[in-house]
Amino acid sequence: MLASKRRTFWMLFLLIGMLTLCGMYVSLTNGTFDISAADAVRTLLRIHPNADHDLVIFDFRLPRIVLGALVGFGLGIAGAVLQGITRNSLADPGILGIHAAAGAFVVVFMFFTAGTMKAPGWLSVLTMPVFGFLGGLAAIVLLFIFARRAGEFDPQQLILVGIALASGFGAITLYVSLKMDPQNFEMAAVWLAGSVYNANWRQILSILPWLVILIPVIWRRAAVLDLLQLHEVSIKGVGVASGRERQVLLLCCVGLVSACVSVSGSIGFVGLIAPHIARRLVGNSYRYIAPLCGMIGMLMVVLCDFIGKTVFAPAQLPVGIVVSIIGVPYFLFLLFKTRKQ
Template sequence: MNKPSLAPKSKQRRFWSLFLLLSLLTLAVIYVSLTNGTFDLTVKEVFRTLLRIHPVEDYDLVIFEFRLPRIVLGALIGFGLGIAGAVLQGISRNTLADPGILGIHAAAGAFVVLFMFFTAGTMQAPAWLSVMSMPMFGFIGGLVAVVLLFLFARQHGEFHPQQLILVGIALASGFGAVTLYISLKMDPQNFEMATVWLAGSINNANWRQILSTLPWLIILTPIIWRRGTVLDLMQLHEVSVKGLGVATGRERQILLLCCVGLVSACVSVSGSIGFVGLIAPHIARRLIGNTYRYIVPLCGMIGMLMVVLADFIGKTVFAPAQLPVGIVISIIGVPYFILLLFKARVK
């Protein structure tokens, strides 16, 4: 009689242990990233600068202008993309679903590049307003992708996993072509900026970008987490879920909108960083099982660790050149994706 009550407690303890471990690993990477680079700093110098104890101008410049904004933005982007990937895999019942594979990345990126094209050199508004407007354009692009997914990937009100992937790949290719066409129409300076941005770069991170991303994560993450039970039920057959009294259409739309918001906020400041939303849910399920109440926050932490670590690798291993974080993650993600496809084919 005691076993059913002990299992959830055991799982909860495991979750908190994993959450603490991932937090410590992330903090360790942040520490290494803060102290290492072209201008090395000691732990004492970092803490004295952060705590404003006898601040030194050079240390302030290195930490607050170059390293810390980049680390914080990378952590936020990884957190958002990891959670978005978990949501998409949950509502589609497809473990290969991912914001990049489903075309949401490409659509949001296309609309952000469109925004950059029409406002470059003409927008007289303050810089902070431009930065805050980019997530909204990305959100519109993400919505366009979701509407097209709903139109072409559903039959009789149900998503078909294979059709969802095929439609998503087609959308990603189409929006990618649109993005390339728009970027080629830009002047050389803006074209170079757009190209670096599209590779998934946070090299030029600043505090304005962090402020534009943070509200989306603060508002949308709790909405998703509170629907963890709904995501668990969505793994059942559609008829069974409706029989349990779940308004699947309404819940799926809410979760999709939240997912689009997270992806758009991340894409607008970093470009297309793929595979985080694909890999993080797979690792989380291996660590904690299939309970989305635990999967969602773990996916956020795993995504955070992935992006911060990939950014550190990109700026140090290939120094003095800096490899965009999106390319570093793709180097890891492509073989992993091929392995997943091979396993799915074997099954």
């Protein structure tokens, strides 16, 4: 049984990985300036490089594809963790206000520094994710204060408080962005819609440390996430410090979401849809759910970004809007299904 589940997981993992690579290939070679597969391979392998191909691939398309893949991977895993911690299948970084809080703090940072900050070396690269992390932390603190009853998260209260936080932080973001000069306001508006349009290697460098450090911490606690689905009495009966473990996992989740929001803006519903698909495919073990959620999130963002930049060409639709077009009906379906149960 265990060997069969492991084999199924690896087959799905490789299948989704191959689909993601296919999406990356199509996105890399298609656009306003089409590049043949042979030219793309020669450019990547540095065989008779062409200046025009170098510019299109290394400066525009490849950073956008890589950043979208990393953001999707991080948001997918963060959504799985949040649903596991709260035992609520409707929990999602966007619905719980974490996206909005991280975005609000980053917009405030952009307002006071015009999107730049003089700092030596790595500090300048990591500044925006740190501000996003502080915003996500503020949302989690408020959720802890207002959405707990008798020391436990109340599922309905959690959604209501999350919606209120998202509205409140969204209002702060709107107010601050309206105080910006026209150029910075346009940049903030596109960014808040959830866009990887202006992706660059510097942004990829800023998000990588968060993913490399936090995802292994989450994966090593996969067994703990399985136990957190039990009743509190049962969790304490097996010797798990549920409060401390939830706090560690929440901090990891906030770190992932904040790092993703700081480079791509608010891309919602990835963390909601990916865990539901993963559970249908591999069951309820977080040892398999977490990495599969990351792969599904990666595939979603890569494909939705390609749709946004090609279907409406020459205009480009931010990836966050494309994901929302898919996510809103799916969320309503899940909400209706939950109420029937």
